[in-house]
Amino acid sequence: MTNAISIFDTTLRDGTQGEGISLSAEDKIKIALKLDALGVHYIEGGNPGSNGKDIEFFQRAKSLGLRAKLTAFGSTRRKNSLAEQDSSLVRIIESGVPAATLVGKSWDFHVHTALQTTLEENLAMIYDSIGFLKRNGLEAMFDAEHFFDGFKNNPEYALSVLKNAHNAGADWLVLCDTNGGTLPGEIHDIVTRVRQEINAPIGIHTHNDCELAVANSLAAVQAGARQVQGTINGYGERCGNANLCSIIPTLQLKMNYNCVTDQQLQSLTGTARYVSEIANVNMPVGQAYVGNAAFAHKGGIHVSAIMKDSKTYEHIAPELVGNKQRILVSELAGQSNILSKAQELGLDVNANTEKTKDIMNHIKDLEHQGYQFEGADASLELLLREAYGETTELFKVESFKMLVDKTNGHMVSEAIVKISVDGQTVYTAAEGNGPVNALDNALRKALVQFYPEIENFHLSDYKVRVIDEKDATAAKVRVLVESSDFSSTWSTVGVSSNVIEASWEALVDSIRYALLGMSKIEVINESKERLGLVNH
Numbered sequence: 001m002t003n004a005i006s007i008f009d010t011t012l013r014d015g016t017q018g019e020g021i022s023l024s025a026e027d028k029i030k031i032a033l034k035l036d037a038l039g040v041h042y043i044e045g046g047n048p049g050s051n052g053k054d055i056e057f058f059q060r061a062k063s064l065g066l067r068a069k070l071t072a073f074g075s076t077r078r079k080n081s082l083a084e085q086d087s088s089l090v091r092i093i094e095s096g097v098p099a100a101t102l103v104g105k106s107w108d109f110h111v112h113t114a115l116q117t118t119l120e121e122n123l124a125m126i127y128d129s130i131g132f133l134k135r136n137g138l139e140a141m142f143d144a145e146h147f148f149d150g151f152k153n154n155p156e157y158a159l160s161v162l163k164n165a166h167n168a169g170a171d172w173l174v175l176c177d178t179n180g181g182t183l184p185g186e187i188h189d190i191v192t193r194v195r196q197e198i199n200a201p202i203g204i205h206t207h208n209d210c211e212l213a214v215a216n217s218l219a220a221v222q223a224g225a226r227q228v229q230g231t232i233n234g235y236g237e238r239c240g241n242a243n244l245c246s247i248i249p250t251l252q253l254k255m256n257y258n259c260v261t262d263q264q265l266q267s268l269t270g271t272a273r274y275v276s277e278i279a280n281v282n283m284p285v286g287q288a289y290v291g292n293a294a295f296a297h298k299g300g301i302h303v304s305a306i307m308k309d310s311k312t313y314e315h316i317a318p319e320l321v322g323n324k325q326r327i328l329v330s331e332l333a334g335q336s337n338i339l340s341k342a343q344e345l346g347l348d349v350n351a352n353t354e355k356t357k358d359i360m361n362h363i364k365d366l367e368h369q370g371y372q373f374e375g376a377d378a379s380l381e382l383l384l385r386e387a388y389g390e391t392t393e394l395f396k397v398e399s400f401k402m403l404v405d406k407t408n409g410h411m412v413s414e415a416i417v418k419i420s421v422d423g424q425t426v427y428t429a430a431e432g433n434g435p436v437n438a439l440d441n442a443l444r445k446a447l448v449q450f451y452p453e454i455e456n457f458h459l460s461d462y463k464v465r466v467i468d469e470k471d472a473t474a475a476k477v478r479v480l481v482e483s484s485d486f487s488s489t490w491s492t493v494g495v496s497s498n499v500i501e502a503s504w505e506a507l508v509d510s511i512r513y514a515l516l517g518m519s520k521i522e523v524i525n526e527s528k529e530r531l532g533l534v535n536h
């Protein structure tokens with residue numbers, strides 16, 4: 001039996017049935033191109049019988065030159081009607097796709113309850129509809145909805161549905177665990193039974209209601225299924241569909257099946273993140289294979305071993321799926337974490353020096369006070385550079401003042417800052433729509449004459465978290481500031497019992513970081529030259 005697995009992506013159809021996911025035709029085009037580059041074999045673009053957006057997508061997708069087969073989705077004809085006159089089947093043909101997937105009932109309970117028709121009429125609906133696709137020259141996938149529940153309830157009928165679709169010319173019989181309640185052992189047994197009864201290419205389509213969609217898909221493949229349907233990041237109805245970002249690498253790297261090329265596999269992480277951006281859904285950091293923390297090491301004992309050999313705490317090399325190893329520094333760090341991070345930054349380190357231990361203890365102490373460096377890479381970098389003897393103070397803050405005034409119902413925030421650069425002192429004042437915005441504006445106004453590049457980046461996110469809730473309004477707060485330029489983002493942290501002071505600390509770190517050019521190399525050189533830090 002072949003080891004080739006056909007990957008059928010339904011992000012653009014079943015994925016959009018997930019709560020909170022809505023893709024425009026343009027979004028779908030962008031995602032289709034990414035999926036094509038990843039090397040999936042089928043891209044289910046949507047349901048032309050459902051809405052105009054999907055019709056537009058299929059219209060526009062014709063000129064994309066996709067290598068993957070574009071497929072349209074629909075259901076079998078309505079009861080007591082003709083396939084030729086079923087508007088959704090006709091729209092599938094009109095969409096010009098080379099392949100289509102029709103969902104049909106295979107659970108007798110559904111035939112009686114949802115369709116409210118006879119078992120014979122359901123068989124006729126399937127036969128007519130698949131036959132209609134085949135007469136129009138399309139490759140036909142038959143999605144046997146609720147197949148596993150149907151098989152458990154009435155195996156003869158469930159099998160007769162498959163045989164009927166096969167006789168009508170279906171190219172693939174796709175067994176669906178539509179309600180996501182089946183267990184891997186059951187999936188394996190039932191797929192094995194089906195293969196004993198019917199000699200046809202079998203596919204698997206699972207849902208994640210028991211967190212088993214990936215395991216169930218793999219069990220089906222082990223039992224002989226050769227098409228796997230799923231979505232990027234597991235988006236889909238209710239708890240989602242089988243996550244292709246876990247299935248593809250597991251099949252390929254651990255089970256010796258072929259899905260995509262090794263090079264295409266390296267685009268997996270980028271694809272997952274791209275799709276999450278377009279879908280506007282944050283990825284869980286711990287998402288298997290492609291998450292930001294999938295290869296992030298935090299515990300000191302782990303990092304110490306990782307530095308000796310990554311295999312000690314990594315099940316695969318992250319690069320195989322386009323991800324990368326990350327070392328986190330926190331209160332759980334050992335000296336290995338500090339050394340590794342410092343080496344990554346190109347700092348001059350000597351293993352096991354007292355300095356490294358002091359830095360580690362200093363970071364643990366700061367984390368005890370409420371700092372959190374995991375989410376504030378830029379503050380950590382500044383701290384490490386300073387600790388290892390680099391100059392990071394491009395300007396000196398002498399003082400700042402805040403005025404918050406409410407007159408006639410109108411709130412005004414004004415900040416006054418005094419800084420010095422290269423011995424030159426500057427006072428500036430600025431207003432803002434809140435105290436942090438006013439401070440940001442005043443600081444920028446003071447610095448722009450020395451560092452015009454300050455215009456190139458901006459504060460993009462601001463989060464406050466109360467650290468000791470029991471102290472109510474006197475509690476310490478942690479402020480996390482995210483800043484961005486046209487190509488990168490960086491995060492900084494400040495902690496104080498005064499929210500303005502915590503914000504100021506995070507803000508100053510953010511600007512220092514950017515001006516030091518840690519996000520843009522040309523800025524660091526210009527800034528250093530101005531300060532006379534560069535030897536000519």
Ligand SMILES: CC(=O)SCCNC(=O)CCNC(=O)[C@H](O)C(C)(C)COP(=O)(O)OP(=O)(O)OC[C@H]1O[C@@H](n2cnc3c(N)ncnc32)[C@H](O)[C@@H]1OP(=O)(O)O
Nearest residue numbers: 047049050051075076077078079103104105114115145178
């Ligand atoms: C398991 C799955 O994910 S299946 C795909 C589910 N996805 C979607 O439903 C998204 C797209 N759906 C839609 O846009 C709409 O539901 C449409 C256009 C398909 C149908 O809309 P409407 O005609 O208003 O029908 P409505 O959605 O209310 O009900 C579904 C009808 O389809 C029938 N139906 C359900 N499954 C099938 C099937 N496999 N074959 C034929 N008819 C079916 C139902 O019995 C019901 O018919 P009834 O109105 O006579 O009771």
Ligand SMILES: CC(=O)C(=O)O
Nearest residue numbers: 103143145146176178
């Ligand atoms: C076809 C489909 O999406 C399902 O049965 O879950």
